[in-house]
Amino acid sequence: MKLAIDETRCKGCNLCTKICPYKIFKEGKKPNRKGTVVPELDRPERCTNCRLRNLYGRQLCGVCQLTCPDQAIHWTEEEPYELHKVAIEY
Amino acid sequence: MSYEDWFRQDRLPHIYCAGCGNGTIINCTLAAVDEMGWKKEETIFVSGIGCSSRAPGYILTDSLHTTHGRALAFATGVKMANPDLHVVVFTGDGDLAAIGGNHFIHACRRNIDLTVVCMNNQIYGMTGGQGSPTTPKGCLSSTTPYGCTEIPFDLCELATAAGANYVSRWTSYHVKELEKAVKVGLETPGFSFIEALVQCPTAFGRRNKFRQVTDHVEYLKVHSLLKAKRDRMLEAGEKIPEDMYVVGELTKRSRPAMGVKP
Ligand SMILES: Cc1ncc(C[n+]2csc(CCOP(=O)(O)OP(=O)(O)O)c2C)c(N)n1
Numbered sequence: 465m466k467l468a469i470d471e472t473r474c475k476g477c478n479l480c481t482k483i484c485p486y487k488i489f490k491e492g493k494k495p496n497r498k499g500t501v502v503p504e505l506d507r508p509e510r511c512t513n514c515r516l517r518n519l520y521g522r523q524l525c526g527v528c529q530l531t532c533p534d535q536a537i538h539w540t541e542e543e544p545y546e547l548h549k550v551a552i553e554y
Numbered sequence: 555m556s557y558e559d560w561f562r563q564d565r566l567p568h569i570y571c572a573g574c575g576n577g578t579i580i581n582c583t584l585a586a587v588d589e590m591g592w593k594k595e596e597t598i599f600v601s602g603i604g605c606s607s608r609a610p611g612y613i614l615t616d617s618l619h620t621t622h623g624r625a626l627a628f629a630t631g632v633k634m635a636n637p638d639l640h641v642v643v644f645t646g647d648g649d650l651a652a653i654g655g656n657h658f659i660h661a662c663r664r665n666i667d668l669t670v671v672c673m674n675n676q677i678y679g680m681t682g683g684q685g686s687p688t689t690p691k692g693c694l695s696s697t698t699p700y701g702c703t704e705i706p707f708d709l710c711e712l713a714t715a716a717g718a719n720y721v722s723r724w725t726s727y728h729v730k731e732l733e734k735a736v737k738v739g740l741e742t743p744g745f746s747f748i749e750a751l752v753q754c755p756t757a758f759g760r761r762n763k764f765r766q767v768t769d770h771v772e773y774l775k776v777h778s779l780l781k782a783k784r785d786r787m788l789e790a791g792e793k794i795p796e797d798m799y800v801v802g803e804l805t806k807r808s809r810p811a812m813g814v815k816p
């Protein structure tokens with residue numbers, strides 16, 4: 465699974481930066497088009513739910529999603545990993 | 555299914571201020587309702603007036619957004635007219651304890667089968683930050699510019715004394731605990747009261763030295779005292795600091811309830 469913040473909903477309160485046990489959410493730096501400073505994700509692949517949701521078949525942790533007052537945090541299904549052909553240029 | 559399916563996605567984002575704790579409480583309540591496996595057609599959300607009371611408008615089920623303080627009166631009507639319905643009430647501290655105080659104590663006394671979630675931000679948020687019956691001593695509000703001098707209500711003790719079957723208190727920091735408490739409330743026949751202390755950055759935090767939303771949530775976290783710890787302190791004869799909020803499951807009993815199908 466992939467962790468994502470919906471920029472159209474986030475109001476930049478920074479509550480997520482406080483409660484994630486892995487400190488994945490970091491205070492943002494630049495305001496977006498709406499003027500909201502949306503937090504940045506620091507190596508989101510560390511998130512328990514990203515790693516183990518599909519293996520366990522249920523929601524894990526999820527405190528950021530429950531805490532976010534603006535329903536802006538969600539997980540999306542990731543494309544299965546595909547092997548890529550690497551073209552080497554000489 | 556997940557609790558996100560209970561939201562009216564077309565109505566989001568909601569109008570609450572940035573960092574307002576009400577959104578968190580809606581998440582936790584819906585997560586608990588979702589776990590109950592109830593049908594949307596059999597679940598009703600009722601509220602009065604206030605920021606907190608706007609919550610049912612963001613939920614897919616049938617709902618009633620009623621007059622100030624009267625959510626419990628309307629909810630009683632819904633439950634008595636059709637006891638098969640699951641009735642959940644969202645309310646604020648002003649809505650429940652000020653103008654609606656009498657409805658509150660009598661709903662507890664009758665022990666009607668409702669679940670009431672009170673978002674206690676200790677202020678009248680919607681109307682510009684007037685002091686409410688739960689504004690703590692010394693706190694600034696637009697009607698107490700030199701600090702509140704009155705003693706606040708303890709809503710949980712009030713509900714217990716008036717006869718509610720289930721009473722618990724958590725804060726917007728304790729999301730998982732709150733979700734579990736609401737679930738137990740939904741399962742318990744009779745009147746279930748869950749008080750959730752929340753931050754109101756606009757009307758309360760701004761006047762009371764909480765510059766950041768996270769500062770207020772941190773305050774709620776460090777000023778929470780688990781009921782088990784409180785009981786141990788009482789046993790040891792220690793004094794409970796006045797500024798601590800006792801959190802946890804405070805009352806659970808099975809007095810005869812109204813509106814429960816035999
Ligand atoms: C009969 C009546 N009296 C007064 C009001 C004005 N009023 C609207 S909301 C409110 C206070 C709400 O406070 P609370 O229930 O704590 O909700 P919050 O906004 O803090 O979530 C008041 C006094 C009203 N709408 N109707």
Ligand code: SF4
Nearest residue numbers: 474475477478480532
């Ligand atoms: S908690 Fe939600 S609204 Fe607040 S900053 Fe994080 S994603 Fe944005």
Ligand code: SF4
Nearest residue numbers: 570571574605679754
């Ligand atoms: S005024 Fe307070 S309670 Fe109302 S939406 Fe804003 S932060 Fe929330």
Ligand SMILES: [Mg+2]
Nearest residue numbers: 646647677679
């Ligand atoms: Mg209030």
